[in-house]
Amino acid sequence: MPEPTALPNDASLKVYAATDPERLYVLATEPARTARSLYVPEVLKLVELLTGQRSQAATDCAVRLGEHAARLVPAPGAAKLMDHVVRELGRRSTPVHLRPHFEQAPASEDPVTEFRARLLHELALGGRGLLDEPYTTYQEGLRKLGHPLSWLPLTSFHFEHTVRERAWSPGDMLGSMSPEELYARYPATAPTATGAGAGRAALHTPDDRRTEVAVDPFAELGRSAAEFFTLPEPLDPADFNSALLTALGATSLAGLTAETLAAAHTTADDVIGDLYVAAASGGVWGDSRPGAYCRLSTWRALYALMGLDLSVPHGHAVRAAADHRWLRLAPARRTGDFFFGDLSDTAFAVLDPTRTRVAVIAATDTD
Known part of the structure; x- marks a missing residue:
């Protein structure tokens, strides 16, 4: 197996994220890189560059990368990469840019359904208030499939403010209190x-x-x-x-x-x-x-x-x-x-x- 293509320098990657996000998707899904492990720092860097953009094209490429990882589970690092994409999209993207990805009904045999279910409820946890189409329809589709996440509300109550605050604090651990x-x-x-x-x-x-x-x-x-x-x-x-x-x-x-x-x-x-x-x-x-x-x-x-x-x-x-x-x-x-x-x-x-x-x-x- 050949070595994966070396990533361009950071300045070039930032330009590609803004102007040609498809190039970053191709780099992240390169077979040689996938064979080594999907969950490696260079791939995480590409995820964060894509989700850091506010364009529809960059958001679409980030979603495709998460779906790519979902299809490869249980390959090494695939599940962690999928969840990293979900977390970054949930924090940075807007429901407007993600709306097209929920217009297709979920299917139990499609591994992408799991990725989208997690993404839908990461957005809900962030307090986005997903009370319109197509989010409600997708949630109803998950409910018909018996997906466990469909029990959760598509809104985040003020009551959950401590959950939201701590959910987006990487590495937060429980601590003893005297x-x-x-x-x-x-x-x-x-x-x-x-x-x-x-x-x-x-x-x-x-x-x-x-x-x-x-x-x-x-x-x-x-x-x-x-x-x-x-x-x-x-x-x-x-x-x-x-x-x-x-x-x-x-x-x-x-x-x-x-x-x-x-x-x-x-x-x-x-x-x-x-x-x-x-x-x-x-x-x-x-x-x-x-x-x-x-x-x-x-x-x-x-x-x-x-x-x-x-x-x-x-x-x-x-x-x-x-x-x-x-x-x-x-x-x-x-x-x-x-x-x-x-x-x-x-x-x-x-x-x-x-x-x-x-x-x-x-x-x-x-x-």
């Missing part, structure tokens, strides 16, 4: 004796399917857990605190006390930010996921934490999240049996509107 850092940023809760009593009286209510969905964003981290509890009577919101949580008997909180577990008030939009970053980063040793699938995993996990059926509309779920009470948790360093206390410790608890059901979710990672 109790002191937690209380410096969030309103603290104080432990109460009545909270501890309510925790001891709670009933553990295992739900394997709900647990699986709730922790899915943390799948690549070293350790994760989600558990659900039912209280014998409605809880006074003032008793939703570390004393209650450490008395529940949750696996992730084993070995912690009301004094070594910090708990502070937060909101669900904060929770989904951590869920998304965990899925997107893959942790220290795991693999990241495409942005659209990170968003899917995040939404599904949110529904699981609140005990909602997936048939509930997303807007209703946002309103329901506001009716729940949320706590962000931070264990004192090197305490408890679950957390590594190293690179990434994150944990939350949620109390439902009836004040009788509590969910606890936690994850930890280390190198």
Whole structure:
């Protein structure tokens, strides 16, 4: 196999991107370069040059490059290149330039359908509001095919602002927060004796399917857990605190006390930010996921934490999240049996509107 053609200098490449983007597409898809690996710095450079242009021609060439990669999966680097094209187009391109690429109905046997589904929902995540043709028709086509991404909305709620911010922060990782850092940023809760009593009286209510969905964003981290509890009577919101949580008997909180577990008030939009970053980063040793699938995993996990059926509309779920009470948790360093206390410790608890059901979710990672 001959060596791939050497790329022109950067100045020439920029000129080609503006005046002859087809030349960049040919360079990126050259057989010798494809045989070596699609996901190499020189190909990524060509992707970014194409997506950095605002012309229809450059956008078309970038889309064709993503489709080319989709057809070659599972060739080395093909899936990563496809997702890189999706991410760059989602950030830089306009729905106007991408509109022609959604005018053909999706087909289950066409690998390009997967590329376009990811691109459609990368645009939606970016808050583009894809509420007109042909985007809605393409989404309906995906729904008829049973494509998992078709469950997601084509709009990005303001509620997802932390997801949008963190989705476009390359290399963003979960980070551990000490109790002191937690209380410096969030309103603290104080432990109460009545909270501890309510925790001891709670009933553990295992739900394997709900647990699986709730922790899915943390799948690549070293350790994760989600558990659900039912209280014998409605809880006074003032008793939703570390004393209650450490008395529940949750696996992730084993070995912690009301004094070594910090708990502070937060909101669900904060929770989904951590869920998304965990899925997107893959942790220290795991693999990241495409942005659209990170968003899917995040939404599904949110529904699981609140005990909602997936048939509930997303807007209703946002309103329901506001009716729940949320706590962000931070264990004192090197305490408890679950957390590594190293690179990434994150944990939350949620109390439902009836004040009788509590969910606890936690994850930890280390190198």
